Every structure is written in C-alpha cells, then in structure tokens.
Amino acid sequence: MENDTESYFFGAHFAALKSGEIELLGEGLTGEDLAAVPEHWLSYPAPPASAHTALALLYTFFTAAALLGNGLVIFIFSTHSTITRPLDGRLSRGKVLLMMAFVWIYATPWALLPLFKIWGRFVPEGYLTSCTFDYLTNTFDTKLFVACIFTCSYVFPMSMIIYFYSGIVKQVFAHEAALREQAKKMNVESLRANQSSGAESAEIRIAKAALTVCFLFVASWTPYGVMALIGAFGDQQLLTPGVTMIPAVACKAVACIDPWVYAISHPKYRQELQRRMPWLQIDEPDDSASTATTNTAPNAPA
Template sequence: MRGNRQMELPEDFYIPIPLDTNNITALSPFLVPQDHLGNAAIFYAMSVYMFFIFTIGTTINGLTIACTVQYKKLRSHLNYILVNLAVSNLIVACIGSFTCFISFSQRYFILGPLACKIEGFAATLGGMVSLWSLAVIAFERWLVVCKPLGNFAFKPQHALACCAATWFFAMAASAPPLFGWSRYIPEGFQCSCGPDWYTSNNKYNNESYVYFLFGFCFAFPFSVICFCYSQLLFVLKSAAKAQAESASTQKAEREVTRMVVVMVIGFLFCWAPYTIFALWVVNNRGQAFDLRLATIPSCMSKSSTVYNPMIYILLNKQFRVCLKKMLGMSAGDDEDSSATSSVTEVSKVGPA
C-alpha cells in the first residue's frame, strides 16, 4: 500500500490507493467491514487485546483514585500527580480502548465519524496529560531529592498547579485537529482514530502539526525526564559512595536506579514507536509503507494505561500498602513502617 497517493477523498477518512475499486466511498470505514486490510482473525485478536487493556486499565486506575480518596495519608504532593496520571489513563482506557474494542469486534468503525473525532480527541488528550504527568513526576523528584532550589518545599498546591498545567498543555496539543489544524480520522486497520499524520494535505497542514506534537509533546517532556532522572541518579550515587557503610542508603540507591531505568524504558516503549513511525512517514513522502502498521504504535500508546500505573503506583510501597488494606488483604504495620522509612531515606540523600 502507498500512503502518499493524492486524490479526492471524503473529509472523514482516508484509504490508501491503489485498491481495486473506483468507488472509494464503498470502502468507508464507517460503513463496511475493512476486510480488504486483513482477515477477520486479526480484527478479533485486536478486539480481545483492547478489551484486556480496557479492563485492566480501568480497574487499576480506578482503584488508584479510590484508594487516594479513602486514605488521607496518600494525599501528598507526589500522589496528587500520580492521581492526575491515573485520571488521564482512565480517560484513554474508558473512551479510547473501549471504542477500539467495539470497532475491532465489528471490523470497522461502527460508531461513525463524530465518535471517531471524540475518540481521537479523548485518546490524544489523555495521552498528552499522561506524557506531561510523567515529566512532572520526574521534575518533582529532582526538586525534592536533588534540592536545586535549596530548602524550597514542593507542597500540595505546587503539585495541583503542575497538574493543571498538564491539562492546559494537553488541551493545546489535542484541540487543534478539531479546528482545522490536522484532523482526527481512522488509522491503521481503521478501527481506531488519531491525528492524520500519514497524508499530505495542504488544507490541514498535517506535517506542521506532526512536528508540533513531536517537539512539544514528546521531545520536550522526554528531555525533562532524562535530565531530572540523570541528576537524581548522580546525587544518589554520590550519597551512596559517601555513606558506603550505610545499608539503607545503598538499598535506596539500588531501588531508585531500578525504578528510573524501568520508567524510561516504559516511556519509550509506549510512545517512541508512534512518534518514530509518524516522523518517518512525514519525512519520506513518496516512499512505500503499509498503513496497517499504524495500528501497532497506536495500540502500544494505549497500553500505557496499564504500564504507567504498574511502574509509578504499584512500585510505590505506601500506595501498595493502602491498596491492600482497601481490598481487605493483610498489610502489617512493619511493612507500612518500612515503606515510610524507605521513602524518607530516598528523600534525604540529596544535599541539604
């Protein structure tokens, strides 16, 4: 298939040419199953996968929010940001993943053009909030542990302001396609929707929008994450070296190092394929590519609704203890005390 062939197409979707038909509307992803893109088994397998992401993502992020509401001791500045992350993940899971589950089960976007725009906007909005929340978490850890501002205290009101900023930035990134800068249309197997990055259309200025998303919503947050965590690791390693006989400091250094590595890998796993594929297509107009491959990075980005809370929340001992209590599982005081001391140790290794 070729994604660069120009012809008059309906405003709500794009189908690559050549195909053995003179009536492109007859293949509308809003009207008929897209069996020309793959056999039914692929669609049904994707439907099962998206149902799994919807179920697990909704459950784990819903429990995160409920747990924070129930336990006052979780209402710290860091956990406010984690809840903000959970809310954004919940939006993507409930709207993006569930819509994809329905569409893949029918083998076309049965809900229609308006639902496509809603799903594309909601998934992009939630995804952008998630990306910026990850950057804010890294920034908060840098301020608290590395203390670049001396004795400045990162308080709940600062966390709330940062959360508000993530929604502002995300809205600035996801709203333009609703108003003519790019557009939200079916992508890949035509059962999910996202920004139009694979067509060249001067009317929508798709290329400039892709570059905007790459710079503002991927490169910049990723740079913040890399800078903050690299500084964090440097401080922790210095502290561990200075306190070589302190077992607790050595343990804190190893745990944070492991979490940082997992966080960066998780970020790249979820978002790098989508970004790289979009940039490759935009910068290689005229080159052959299979549009169906767009389904893979799209689903990987939606999978972040499961990976993010597993990395950022379930690896948080204090959160895990409270979650066990809420679910009626045993959680002894020793574990709670250990979690608190571990958090304290990590927070105090930075310079005074």
C-alpha cells in the same frame, strides 16, 4: 503472460492474498465517513472480522488496566502522605492545582486543533479501528503539524523525563552515600534497622524504577513518532495497515503499564501485597525503622 488475478498484495494481513479474494479497506463507507479516511489506506485489503474483534478486546483490556493502575497510584500517594507527612519539599494544594492546570493547558491544543480541523485533523488509521492525527495527507500544513506535535509531545516530554528522573536518581544516590558516611562515623554497619548485606539498596531500586519508566516511554512512543515522520516526510509505502497497528497498540499500552510500575516499585504497596498474597514470595523488608544497628567494632569500656 501473468494474469492480474494472480498478483499478490501484502499489507493488512502480513501475508500474501490473491487480488480476486480481496475486499479493500473503506468499502461500504460513503460521504463524510469515506472522506475522513486517508486515500493511502483505501488501496489495502481489509482485515478479517476477527482482527477487529481482537483489537476491540485489547482496547477494552487496556482501558480496564489503566483505570485500575491509576487507582493504585492514587491509593499509594494517599497512603504515603498519611504515613510520612514530609515537612520538606511538600507541595501545597495550590502548587498541585497549578501543575495540573499547566499539563492540561499544554496538552489541550494538540487535541482541540485537529478535533475542530483548525490545524490538522483526526482520521482513522491502520485497520480503521482507531483514530489519530493525520500524518499522511501531502500538504504543508500536515507536515508542519506533524513536526510540531512530534517536538512538543515527544521531544520535550522525553527531555524532561530524562532530566527529572536523572535528578531523582542523583539525589537518592547522594542521600544513600551520606547515610553510609554517617554510619562509618558512628561505627555502625547501617543507619537502617533492617539493612542486611543481601538487601537491595534504595538507590538501585529507585534507579530501576526510573529506568523502567524511561524505557517504557521510549519503547512505546518512539515507533509511533517514527511512523508519523515517515508518513509525513518519508516513503508512505512502508506504512501498511498491519504494520501501523503495532505502534498504535504499543503507545496505548504504556498508559496502562506506567501506573503499575509506580505501584509495584513502591515498598509500602509491596509490603501490603506480601501480607495479602504471601504465595507471591515478594519478601519485601519493613523499612519503617531508621535506627542504627549492628556495631562493627564495639567501643572498649572506659
């Protein structure tokens, strides 16, 4: 007969552990702290202390990367506005403030409702080193909250990202096509002073940046959304502490990576980076000029 002490548990460490060696998650917690932990996690072994240390260092790195990356985006925006000052399509201060207010008004309820336990609640997840909205409690309110936040915070933003970036890419392609058509009429190779045969076209670069941002959103938030849906409507036994920490870390990472994508894809930033760090071999052409160049078939003298 098999001894119970020889049974194996799988989950928190992604490896087999003997039951006699296990300290369960939540041990040492009492009162409100213990009540805040979903019962699902209390049956799993606690991770080693090194896992908590590694996650703390990772979260610290994410915070620093996000702060620096968003600073780069602000710098690029201010530099771009100073240099270009576009006359068409420029947003006024009032429009910008309205857009910012809309974003905060739209997002705030999904943070405040679970914070004050009006609808849903925040609970520890995985290794109990981070918190999230409760998607494990088997009640109608929890299931409804998960369905609503999935729709409003994932489906709607995803749809808008795809729609707006598709419009940007389409507009850039149309603009570049118009430039090429005008160049043909003027009997020149290009209307850009620095356009060479081997240079990457503007529409390709914009498309790459747009696709990268869309991919990052999908790759980081889709696993977490699927995990929340499984917790609320599916088989919760699939959600071990170790498994759930992967999408939890991934969705935090995207907030750090997106600003860097915007920064690195901006030609002015790349030119400045090339000037300060030539050893990176960025080779970003100066596209400030927009005059016509090389005649393909010079007109015969009259």
